[in-house]
Amino acid sequence: MRHEKYFSLKNLTFLIIIIALIFFPYVADSRTLTILMTQIFIFSILAMSYDILLGYTGIVSFGHAMFFGIGAYTTAILLSTYNNTMMIFLISIIVGMIFAGIVSFLVGLLTLRLKSHFFAMLTLAISGLFLVVAEKWRTVTKGNDGFTFRAPDVFRDRVIFYFFVLVCLVVVFLVLRRFVNSPLGKVLIAVRENEQRTRSLGFRTLHYKVTASVVAGVVASLSGSLYAISLRFVNTSVMSMDITLDALLMTIIGGVGTLIGPIVGSLVIETAQHYLSGLANDYPIFERWIIFFGMLYILAVIFFPKGIVGTVYVKYLTWKSKKAKPQLPTQSVPLVKDKERFE
C-alpha cells in the first residue's frame, strides 16, 4: 500500500536532522547542553511510547510511570549488585523490557476490557501500588532516599552516552514507525476511531489493545533504563505520577497520533523547563513553570487537539491541496471526533 521513495523529502529531512544531531556535541561545546539533549532524547522515547497508547489506540493510561520505573530500577539494581560493565547494562535493559512486557501484558489483560474512565482510574491505582511497593521494599530500592550506582565506564564520557541514546532514539523511532504503519497499527487506529465498529468487522479489539500496551510498556522501560544511567541515581520519583504527567504533556503539546509530535513536545518541554527554572532566580513566578504548561495543555486540548505537529501538518496539507487542486486531506485522522453531545 505504501510506496515510499527512499529519497523522499521526508526521509532527507530526517537524514539532515540526524546528521545535525551527530555533530551537535562537537559544535555546542557545552556539557550542560549535551546533557539536556540526552534528557530530551530519553523523554522523547518515553513520550513516543505513550503516544502508541494515547495517539494511536486512543486509550488514556495514567500508569505509564510504572514501566519507566521498572526499567530504571532494573538497570540500577543490576548494575549495583553485579559489576558496572557494559554487558550487565545491556542485559539489564533486556531484563527490564521483559519484566515490563510481562507486567503490561497482565495489567492490560485485566484492565483494557474496561471503559476509558475505569481504565484511567485503575491504571492510576496500579501505578500507585507500584510506587508504594518501591517505597516500602527498602532492602532492594532504598525507598525514597534512593541509591547511587556506578554507570559503565564507557558512559563516563557524556558524549558517548549522548550517541548511545541518540542511536536508541533513532532505532525506537524506526521500529515504532514500522509498527504503526503495519496492518496491526492500522487496526489500532481503527480501534481509536470506533472500537465497536472495529469489533463488528471481526477484530478482537482486546488483543490489539493489549499488544499496544505491551509495546508501549517495553519501550517505556527502555527509556527508564537510559534515564537511570543518565542520573546514576534512582529513587521512587521514577515511579511517581510526575513522570506520567510529563509524558502526557509532551505528547499532547507535541501532537498526538504522530511519532514526531512527542519528540517535538519533549524538546519544547525539556528546553522550557531548563531555561524557565533558570529564570526562577530573578522572577519567582517561573519556579511554578508547570502552571504555564498546564494552561497551555488545557488550551491545546480544547483548541488544538492535534498539538503542534498535527496542526502544522494539517496546515501544510490544506496549503498543498489549495495549490494543486481543491481536495480534502485524507491522511490526517483526528484523534477524537466530536461525538453527539449525549451518547
Next chain:
Amino acid sequence: MDLFISLFINGLATGMLIFLLAAGLTLIFGLMDVLNFAHGGLFVWGAYSGIFVYTWSGSFIVGILGAIVTGFVLGWITEKLIITPVYGNHVQQILITLGFMLVLSECIKVVFGPNSIPVDVPSYLAGSWEIGEVIVIKYRIFIIVIGLVIFGIFQYVLKKTKIGLIVRAGVMDKEMVQVLGINIKRVFLFVFMTGSAMAAFGGMLMAPYSGVIYAEMGMEYAILGFIVVVIGGMGSFSGSLMAAILVGLAGSFMAYYVPYLSLAVNMILMAIVLIFRPQGLFTNAKEG
C-alpha cells in the same frame, strides 16, 4: 476493646471526609457522565482558602463558609471553562480535567506558598472525652456528625424535592428529562457547583483533622475518592457513603495491624471490584 473502638471512630471519621469528596464525584459522574479528575484540586482549594479565612477572621464557622463559597465559585469556573467544551468526549474529559488539576495545585503553591501549613483545631472542638477506658477525640465525633447530617440533607433533597427528582431522573435518562422541557445544562451546573462545594467543605474539615495541609494532598484524596466511587458504584449516592466508610475503616485498621499494606489495601479492593463487579458493590445491576 478500647483500641477497637478508637480505631473504629478514626476510620469512620476518615470515611466521612472521603464521602464528602466522593459524593460530588459520583453525582457528577452519574448525571453528567464526566469523571472529574480535578476534584482533588477543589478539595485542596477548599482547605487552603477555608484556613486562610479561618486565621483571618478567627472563627471556624466563617472559615467553613469561606471554603464553601470558594467551592461554589471554582465549581462554576470549572464547569463553564473546562467541562462544557468537552461534553460527551471521554478521552478529552480525562485529559483536560487532569490538566486543570495540575494548574489548581500549582496555583495553590503560588498563592499560599509551597510549604505545608499547620492547622489547629478550634478550641471548642479540641480535646477529648474519656468514656470508661476509651478516649474519644471530639473533633472526630464532630466530623462523623457533620457527615451524617450532610448525608441526611442530601438524601432529603434528592428524594423529596423537585430538583432532587430532576437530578435522579437525569441520572437515569438525560434525553427524556430534556424532552420534558427541563434545561438540563442548568441542572448540570447546579450539581457540579454543589459537588465542588462539598469537596471544598470536606477539604476544610480535613485540615484540622490531619493538622497540616499541603498542595499534594489533593491528588492523594482524589485517588481515595475515585476508589470510593468505583466501589460504591458510579452515580450511587448512598453507595458512596457505604464505600467511603468501608475505605475509611479498612485504612484505619490496616494502618494499625498491617502498616505496610495500609496504602495498598484500598487499591487492591478497587482493582478487585473493577475486575469482578465494575458496576460497583452497592448498586443493582439494573441501575449500573
